[in-house]
Amino acid sequence: xxxxxxxxxxxxxxxxxxxxxxxxxxxxxxxxxxxxxxxxxxxxxxxxxxxxxxxxxxxxxxxxxxxxxxxxxxxxxxxxxxxxxxxxxxxxxxxxxxxxxxxxxxxxxxxxxxxxxxxxxxxxxxxxxxxxxxxxxxxxxxxxxxxxxxxxxxxxxxxxxx
Numbered sequence: 001x002x003x004x005x006x007x008x009x010x011x012x013x014x015x016x017x018x019x020x021x022x023x024x025x026x027x028x029x030x031x032x033x034x035x036x037x038x039x040x041x042x043x044x045x046x047x048x049x050x051x052x053x054x055x056x057x058x059x060x061x062x063x064x065x066x067x068x069x070x071x072x073x074x075x076x077x078x079x080x081x082x083x084x085x086x087x088x089x090x091x092x093x094x095x096x097x098x099x100x101x102x103x104x105x106x107x108x109x110x111x112x113x114x115x116x117x118x119x120x121x122x123x124x125x126x127x128x129x130x131x132x133x134x135x136x137x138x139x140x141x142x143x144x145x146x147x148x149x150x151x152x153x154x155x156x157x158x159x160x161x162x
Contacts, residue, residue, distance in 0.1 A: 001094065003101045006051040006064060011040050013061035014053070017086040018043065025148045027123045028082070029155075050105060054085075054094050062089040065098040067105055070115045079106035079114045079162075083126075095126070099133055107162045114160050120145050121154040135160040 006014070015036055022030045022039070034042065044051055049068035053061045063085035070080035081102040085094045106114050114135070119126055121140060131137075135158040144155035 001054050001056060001062065001092075001097055003052050003054050003065075003097060006044070006053045008040075008044070010053050010061055010064070011044070014043070014064050014084070015039065017088075018064075018084055020087065021084055025146075027120050027126070029118045029145065048109070052098070052101065054098055056089075060089075062086055062092070063094040063098055065102050067102045070117065077110075077112045079109070079111035080116060081106075081114065095129055096133070099129060103133065103160070103162070111162055113162055116156070116158040118145070119156040119158050120147065121156055122147055122150055127156065127158075130158050130160075133160070 018039055022028055022034060023032050025032050030042065043066055045066060045068055049066065051064065051066050054063045055061055063083065065081055065083045067079065067081045069076045070078040081099070083095055083098045085098070103114060116130065116135070119130065121127065137156045138159045139157045140154040141157070142154050143152035145153050147153050
């Protein structure tokens with residue numbers, strides 16, 4: 001697996017799983033009905049933020065990550081990231097590779113910590129992955145997320161010092 005900078009040419013491969021994940025409404029706080037064009041604008045952020053894709057030997061996009069400042073101004077030393085793995089390629093370490101890549105990038109860019117603002121508590125695979133990399137749950141917003149099947153569930157704030 002190779003992780004490289006994403007380009008607009010990658011969007012046609014990202015869009016199907018982006019759309020599927022977002023419209024399912026189970027793991028992200030994005031609007032459920034983003035159009036293809038709106039979604040591309042949300043995902044492809046400008047520098048100093050960064051978007052990458054994980055690809056296999058054949059160049060197939062397996063997943064993607066968006067890395068950015070979590071806050072502006074005097075809080076701009078805290079990084080954040082969002083990850084999406086194509087469900088057809090889950091269980092192959094793509095999410096772990098993307099998360100570790102974003103941590104390494106954040107360190108190299110001089111960030112002092114990473115914070116995830118809205119990890120849905122029922123997304124147990126993500127919570128377990130982030131904990132295994134070194135993130136801690138530092139708070140939970142009770143009933144902060146309306147899960148389509150489980151109703152109102154908490155949103156974890158997760159943090160890791162770099």
